[in-house]
Amino acid sequence: MNLPTHVGIIMDGNRRAGEESFGGRLLGHREGVETALTIVRATQARQIPYLTLFAFSTENWKRSEVEVTLLMELFREFFDQHVEAFMRDHIAVRCIGRRDRLPADIVERIVSIEQRSPQSATLQVQIAIDYGGRDELVRAFNKVREHATIDEAAISVALDTAGVPDPDLIIRTGGEHRLSGFLLWQAAYAELYISDVLWPHFSEAEYGNALTWYGERERRHGK
Ligand code: IPE
Numbered sequence: 001m002n003l004p005t006h007v008g009i010i011m012d013g014n015r016r017a018g019e020e021s022f023g024g025r026l027l028g029h030r031e032g033v034e035t036a037l038t039i040v041r042a043t044q045a046r047q048i049p050y051l052t053l054f055a056f057s058t059e060n061w062k063r064s065e066v067e068v069t070l071l072m073e074l075f076r077e078f079f080d081q082h083v084e085a086f087m088r089d090h091i092a093v094r095c096i097g098r099r100d101r102l103p104a105d106i107v108e109r110i111v112s113i114e115q116r117s118p119q120s121a122t123l124q125v126q127i128a129i130d131y132g133g134r135d136e137l138v139r140a141f142n143k144v145r146e147h148a149t150i151d152e153a154a155i156s157v158a159l160d161t162a163g164v165p166d167p168d169l170i171i172r173t174g175g176e177h178r179l180s181g182f183l184l185w186q187a188a189y190a191e192l193y194i195s196d197v198l199w200p201h202f203s204e205a206e207y208g209n210a211l212t213w214y215g216e217r218e219r220r221h222g223k
């Protein structure tokens with residue numbers, strides 16, 4: 001089967017799942033972390049080398065203080081409890097997005113994880129936190145504006161995703177047909193798979209459906 005090199009996932013539907021199945025809207029977020037762990041492992045098992053997970057957008061700060069605080073706590077727990085095992089298993093972790101608005105202790109965790117991540121990883125996971133594609137582009141344009149000529153390659157290397165190939169497949173769970181700012185530049189030729197399954201219920205089997213669907217696409221790249 002023709003597999004993608006890079007899968008991006010917009011992990012949407014936590015609160016709807018929380019309300020429906022876990023006894024409260026916000027309780028869906030913790031279940032969503034479990035799904036993320038499952039999908040990281042499934043990605044490595046399928047020998048896909050790059051995975052980007054959209055975890056918190058530049059707009060998600062507009063949510064209630066209670067919800068934002070919970071999400072930050074889940075990031076702490078995720079970094080503290082799971083990332084060591086990733087490293088041992090040759091999975092590198094990098095975070096994309098802004099750092100200037102995150103709690104300082106989370107930024108410290110991110111910096112430490114990126115420094116300790118294995119060089120010879122079989123899977124690189126990018127976690128998008130306080131990430132927005134427009135915000136990333138604005139920061140990139142500010143980096144390249146002194147250049148004599150600005151071309152696509154110069155912009156690509158100024159992005160947070162520098163060095164990582166563009167996503168071949170973007171999956172959005174939760175049924176909405178929109179990017180919500182995810183990888184706007186990099187998504188130019190990505191195949192888009194919308195799953196109606198809410199993220200906490202997204203399974204390896206549904207991931208397999210998305211990958212099978214991807215394998216059947218004819219990618220013409222304008223040809
Ligand atoms: C995605 O699920 C997680 C984040 C955006 C942090 P939501 O929290 O958006 O859940 P729904 O889409 O409201 O169900």
Ligand code: IPE
Binds near residue numbers: 056057
């Ligand atoms: C997109 O989900 C962001 C993440 C999955 C982190 P949202 O729930 O924030 O997006 P909208 O509001 O439906 O566009």
Ligand code: MG
Binds near residue numbers: 013
């Ligand atoms: Mg949502």
